[in-house]
Amino acid sequence: AGPARAADRMYWVDAGTGKVQSANRDGTGVTDLVTAGLTAPRGIALNVVGGRMYWTDSGAGKIQRANLDGTGVANLVTGLSAPSGIALHVRGGKVYWTDTGTAKIQRADLDGTNVQDLVTTGLTTPRSIALDDALGRMYWTDAGTGKVQRADFDGTGLEDLVSGLTAPDGIALDVVGGKMYWADDGTDKIQRADLDGTNVEDLIATGLTTPVGLALDVVAGKMYWTDSGSAAIRRADLSGANVQTLIGSGLVTPLGLALDVPPTKLELLIPAGADCLRPTETLTVTLRMSDLGTYQARGFQAFLAFDSTRLTFVSGNYTPAPFGLPIIDPIVAVNGEIDLAAGIDQSAGQTPTSADADLATLTFTALAETCAGTAVTFRAHDPITALTDVQGLPAPGTVLIDSPPMVIDATAPTITCPANVVLDCADPLPPPDTGAVTAADTCGPVTVTHLGDSSNNLCPEVVTRTYRATDCAGNFTECQQTFTFNDTQVPLITCPPDVSVNADAGLCTAAVNPTAPSATDNCDPAPAVTGSRSDLLPLGNPYPQGTTTITWSAEDDCGNIATCQQLVTVSAFNEVLLDIALAPTVEPSLTRCVRFEFYTCGGSGPAVVDQEITFTNGLATGVSVLVPCGAYTCVTARDRLHTLRRTDGDDFAVAGSVYVADFTDRSGSGGDDDSLVGGNLNDDRFVDIFDFGIFTGQWSANYGTGNTTCATPAPHGDISGNGTVSTDDFTFIQINFLRARDADCCPTLAGGQGPVERISVEELIRRGLGHLAVGDLNGDGWLDEFDIVAFMQGTRPPPRPGGLGTLRTRAFRPE
Incomplete structure (x- = not known):
């Protein structure tokens, strides 16, 4: 739609100046709208709801349109001979025109496509054209034959209504009043007759000089016309009285004329998004009146049609207000047609209204798939579809708006994902690209969305990306694109240092808790680390005397393996930690060789260890002595050159992985005194x-x-x-x-x-x-x-x- 209109204005074309102009209804505020590119503009018509104006240019042989403010000029139909009159059937999406050069009546879609010949015979010089939307008829004047004629919208049913005229030109209809008006520039008259051509009247027979364009404001009771001979625009009552000159200067050859009459609307509405359904889904259509202005509606009558091959009528209900008295009740469908009528319920206190209101609700079920068509339309009928006032008269100039085009789509779209991609595991995952997806649907456009990505969390990692193509009815199809991240690089493994320990006290083995190596990988954040001993025992088992090799392995998710080796060496010795003292006082710092004898009573002889020990003030603490591994129960100590032998049987014990012994004086703390006593020089x-x-x-x-x-x-x-x-x-x-x-x-x-x-x-x-x-x-x-x-x-x-x-x-x- 074009820009918002300036209401209550009149629009005309001037073949002498090559302009499209507008002014207020009283002739003030003349505005040039289109001033360039026109040769001989002839007729003009308005789509008030759509905010656009259409005109014929008989000199250029084309039909053009623009926004109501003159912007956005566009050629719609070209290659015509001498297009003259023009009229719009907005509800049907059509523009109609006469061509005096080819003696035809033609039509096209509102965008200029699908040009059709409607009437091609029996015409001489067709001039202006007007449409009866309610009954689906078109009326036109033929200056060559001196006739007013009509036919159905498709060109059939042609009738001569008025004959014997001189040069009839502009024509306008008062469908509600049952009248048609025309200007005869041969006799300089404005005349009218009933819609069937009877009761011809002269309304204005003097003071005119080549009247051409004609338009009606039925609500205001006025008719407007261009007088090309006197270069003026005038108006009068619908009876012809009270003629006024609105614009008497500045014009050259004004021809076609149209009024921006605010239309009363009766429209068929469907909910947002309901213009595309799947079979068996429900469609609700609401009949609504709006934009009544000062018109006071007392009731309505509406005659509808629907395609029974596409829709099944389910039910219909009148709204309780504003018209609570059904006249046609119940609401039924017969052969794809529905008739409605209701009025105010005076017993319920209802009064005529000009407010916007819903009048009735119709429910349908979608049937077979069809990709085009209107859900429900106003059909041609006599009497016409209309609102009625307190006198029972239909509202003039009512615009009927059919329900929007709709689709019944039962077939899911087709979709093709982009090709699968192979990447290195260090590569980033490409972002989704719906533009790379190919999708199509039999009934129209589709929407492609990215549903998400999922990983198999394995190696190689495969990320599956899912796209969905959804048509207007919600049918959808999905496809998947995969991204495979390959990994051929082994992990990096760093073994811990080798371990060397003594055998645990009392044993010739050692309990070792090896530290697992560190391992990293270019893809796997946590490669699996395992260890295997050369003696095939579990890692947590005690380690035997000698060297055991642990082979550590780091394996990533893809099975790439790196190894390293760690040596665990267990000596043939047990460690003894002991404190030892020399008594009585000796030099402050003194090194002596002490012999230790470790006994397993009932076994073989003692294990003998000679070890040089440094004493400080006669005391050495935390002395580490290594003894061949064995299960010992007692230990003796002596300096063979200087002391008696002392025996530690009470303090000698296993503490963790070592033996402990005490050859000091602990008598002051409740223990015994096992200090080495000096004075024995012959080791007896x-x-x-x-x-x-x-x-x-x-x-x-x-x-x-x-x-x-x-x-x-x-x-x-x-x-x-x-x-x-x-x-x-x-x-x-x-x-x-x-x-x-x-x-x-x-x-x-x-x-x-x-x-x-x-x-x-x-x-x-x-x-x-x-x-x-x-x-x-x-x-x-x-x-x-x-x-x-x-x-x-x-x-x-x-x-x-x-x-x-x-x-x-x-x-x-x-x-």
Whole structure:
């Protein structure tokens, strides 16, 4: 539709100026609408509802149209001879015209297509044309034959209505009043007659000079015409009285004339979107009146038609207001025709109205598929379809608007998706493109939508994209396009570091919880990581002594596999964590070799471990000792050069994966004292007179260091760790004299020799220990406690020549 119209105006063409113009109904506000491109414009017609005007140009042989403001000029039909009169059947979507050059009456669609010849014989000089929408008839004047004629809209049923005229031209109809009006430019008259041609009257017979264009405002009771001879536009009452000149200057040859008469409308409405249905769906059609202006409607009558091959009538109902008194009731359909009539119900207090209102509702069921056609139409009928007023007269100029074209579509559209696509897994998923989808439908356009994408969540990943083509009736077809993301690259796997552990305490195996490797992949965000042991046991099982290889695998969704290897080595040892102390006080920092013996009572002999340990202020804590793996129940410890053997049977235990032992003094906290007791220089069972003899034999020896290693030979008289053999070392022997080592881890029935408190020099010599006779400080031939007392009283062995020299070791009696 064109721009909004300026209501209550008149429009005309001027062949002398080549213009289309308009003005108010009183002649004021003259406006040039189209001023260029016209040769000899002749007739004009308005589509007030559509906001457009149509005109013929007999000089250019064409029909044109524009918006009511003159914009959007377009050629509709070209190649005509001399088109003259023009009329519109908007409801039927047709434009009708006369062609004086070919002596024809023709029509076309409102867009100029589908030109048809309607009347081609019996005409000489057809001029103007007017339409009776209610009865489906067209009326025209023929200046050559001096006639007014009519025929049905399709050109059939031609009738001569008025003959004997001179040169009839403009023609207009008052269908409601049952009259037709025409101008005769041969006799300079305006005349009228009944619609059947009877009762011809002269309305204006003087003062005219070549009247041509003629238009009626039935509601206002006025007729308007162009007087081309006097270049004027005039009007008068429908009776011919009260002639007025509206425009008397500025014109040259005004011809066709049309009025912008606000139309009263009776229209058949269907709900939005209901113009396209599937078979069996329901269609509701509403009859509505609107734009009555000041007209007071008291009732209505309507004569409808529908295609019974497309629709089945179900029911019809009048609306209770504004016309609550049905006249044709019930509403029925006969051979595709429905008649309706109702009026106000005075008993219900209803009065005539000018308000817009729904009048009746009709329900249909869609039948077979058809791709074109109107649902329900107003049919030609006598009496006509119309609103009626308080006097029973139909509303003049009522526009009948059929229901919109509709489609009954039972067939789903066809659809073809774009070709499937193969991508690399790192490529992005292309966005949906409905424009790449091909779709078609037998009944018209289709809408293509993207329904969504779905993934198989596998490898290769396949994303399925679904498109849907939907026609106007909701029938739809779907197609699918796939995007395949290939992956040929193996994951990247990084093995954790190799693991080296000791066997768990009491076992020759180790519980290891290997850390899984890290794995990444170009496509799979979480490749599956698995591990396999070379001994084929589960990963969580204990690992045996030696090296076990774990082969780790990372596999992505596509089955690409990468591997790496991790070594788990379990040593042949158990770890022992222990605290150990030397008693009494020794040097602040001192390294000594300590022998540990680990026992499994009832089994084979002990496992022996010699380990150099550094003591701080006589104490070493958290010492780690490795022992051949086994199930041990007891442990002993001694510095074979300096201390008695101590046994830890109570604190020795398994703690997690290690053994723990304690060779310290815990007597202050409720425990025992297992400190290593110094003073035993010959590694026997006691601190006795032999140890004193060794001490005196090494008196004043200087070792250069108090530290000893596991390779330091015995005897070694430096108990305190100050690097020399001195009175400090004697203190250890003195305070621990005759002290025995701890009991065995695994006691036996066999007894043993007790400590030796005194021995004769003669016996020492007999035993090959004569070098210990140096300890006989009082010279009484015995090595005994009296020599110890002598030492305490200041008697000293003679100094060792040459420092340390060669130390005799025969007095060293290990257990």
